[in-house]
Amino acid sequence: MKSEKISELTTKRLSIYLRCLQILDRNGIQTVSSRAMAEQFHLNSAQIRKDLAYFGEFGVRGVGYSVSHLAQHLTKILGLDSRHRLCICGAGNLGRALAEYGGFNSEGFQMVALFDTDAKKIGTTTRTGVPIYDIKKLKPIVVKENVDIAVVTVPSEVAQKVVDLLCAAGIKAILNFAPVHLRVNSGIKLQKVDLKVELENLSYYLSNPSVSAPANLPE
């Protein structure tokens, strides 16, 4: 396993492949070739073979991949064989929307806490029953609830302060939605979701209609 060569784009594609395999499995499909998978899900078959080759020999030439075995392998590679426990800092519209977002409450992930500074919100729960705590209690709750991934949806002005609190609480992986550059110590993975970049990419496409729609991450 040549893990040192794996780029973020590769791991993101592995996520997509896993989702496709789960759909095939639900539909009773037992084996699939990279070509059939590529056709059904609008992927690139050479890319599939290359991405999977990083992690070993999964397929059988002329037969394809065992759907359930490959799904198990990808689940393990992505660290989804043990469940991650998430918290969200910032119980505004975005924080609440994410707390209820299907993808954040499915196999592999469980949303266990929100944090805020608003006395009106503290002590209540979201519609789906996730408790909202005072951000002053971040560290004890993170420790008690075994939270290992934090999502930051606070305003930009306070985002660095919140990230510092998360690092001090021992969190090693952070997904940041605040449109601001944040610093973390080495050994902590900070990933930013920049929604304006997505819009600007659409703007580029509208301004260059002669350019065929560039390839997205496979869906």
Next chain:
Amino acid sequence: MKSEKISELTTKRLSIYLRCLQILDRNGIQTVSSRAMAEQFHLNSAQIRKDLAYFGEFGVRGVGYSVSHLAQHLTKILGLDSRHRLCICGAGNLGRALAEYGGFNSEGFQMVALFDTDAKKIGTTTRTGVPIYDIKKLKPIVVKENVDIAVVTVPSEVAQKVVDLLCAAGIKAILNFAPVHLRVNSGIKLQKVDLKVELENLSYYLSNPSVSAPANLPE
């Protein structure tokens, strides 16, 4: 201009460069080298030079780029010199959060309408004053308000129906947050934001702590 070669990753980096240049401009910096820009904003200087070379000769060897000129060029390349008008379909927590999101209401973008089917929401406005319309009025409002980009935040079950309505209303660029694969006719750009993929990438990192944090899109 070799626009046929431009990948989505390149245009996303151009967005990032533009943001960096705007910061430099606000700080009174008039020229910057790719190396200085890379150092200050944690980017890759060779990548900056390569990305910009697609669009012509901007820099002067030994001097660097004119901050304001390069910002103007990137603004034009990204189609941000004319303002885009956005609508959101789905006025739930996520739709409301995005309607108020800074990046969706800044230079280049203006949020002008939300659509929903909930009679309690129709006829009201968001906190920031964006009107919420009946989705039955999608086409006339899109035409009247000159909307050219739509954001989809409805539940997965109805997302395809809403995208079909948007296409019928003449929308050419769609940003989809529903965790489902959607079909559009050719000539329409559909971009998906898949937040679960982001989480799974963090999960991979947590499972492989020996792997140094893979490079994100430059922040």
